Amino acid sequence: MKYEFENKYFGISDQGIHLLRNRFNYNTFQxxxxxxxxxxxxxxxxxxxxxxxIGTIFIGFSLFYSIQLFELLTSDQFFRIYIEEILVPxxxxxxxxxxxxxxxxxxxxxxxxxxxxxxxSFPLTDLKKENKIDEFVELLKKQEGLKKFVRINL
Numbered sequence: 085m086k087y088e089f090e091n092k093y094f095g096i097s098d099q100g101i102h103l104l105r106n107r108f109n110y111n112t113f114q115x116x117x118x119x120x121x122x123x124x125x126x127x128x129x130x131x132x133x134x135x136x137x138i139g140t141i142f143i144g145f146s147l148f149y150s151i152q153l154f155e156l157l158t159s160d161q162f163f164r165i166y167i168e169e170i171l172v173p174x175x176x177x178x179x180x181x182x183x184x185x186x187x188x189x190x191x192x193x194x195x196x197x198x199x200x201x202x203x204x205s206f207p208l209t210d211l212k213k214e215n216k217i218d219e220f221v222e223l224l225k226k227q228e229g230l231k232k233f234v235r236i237n238l
Contacts, residue, residue, distance in 0.1 A: 193207050
């Protein structure tokens with residue numbers, strides 16, 4: 085199918101908004117199903133709270149393990165320590181920092197709100213890097229079936 089606009093997440097045509105995986109349409113939202121299209125600043129990943137909590141758990145584990153390791157090193161019962169015991173808190177700490185950073189990262193997103201209240205969110209970071217967000221907004225406003233749904237809050 086020929087789309088007037090296409091990126092790796094969605095394509096826009098006269099029929100509506102098509103959700104894409106590997107450039108193949110797996111779902112289509114007809115214009116009659118749409119309630120609102122919002123372009124706004126938001127979280128770049130879905131379920132960001134879950135990712136943030138997992139990152140916090142990793143950081144907490146690594147801090148707890150580091151305290152226990154320090155207490156072991158400073159006690160009289162210490163005989164030898166293996167390199168693995170030192171690496172155990174480092175790797176979860178780094179993963180936790182990355183997860184927390186990724187979950188809190190914000191940027192331009194397209195939120196598709198359907199009549200039933202269901203919301204889909206797609207990052208527009210590629211458009212921002214190429215400075216094509218304004219062109220994308222103009223395309224949405226020109227689309228006869230979509231222009232009444234578009235809201236911009238950047």
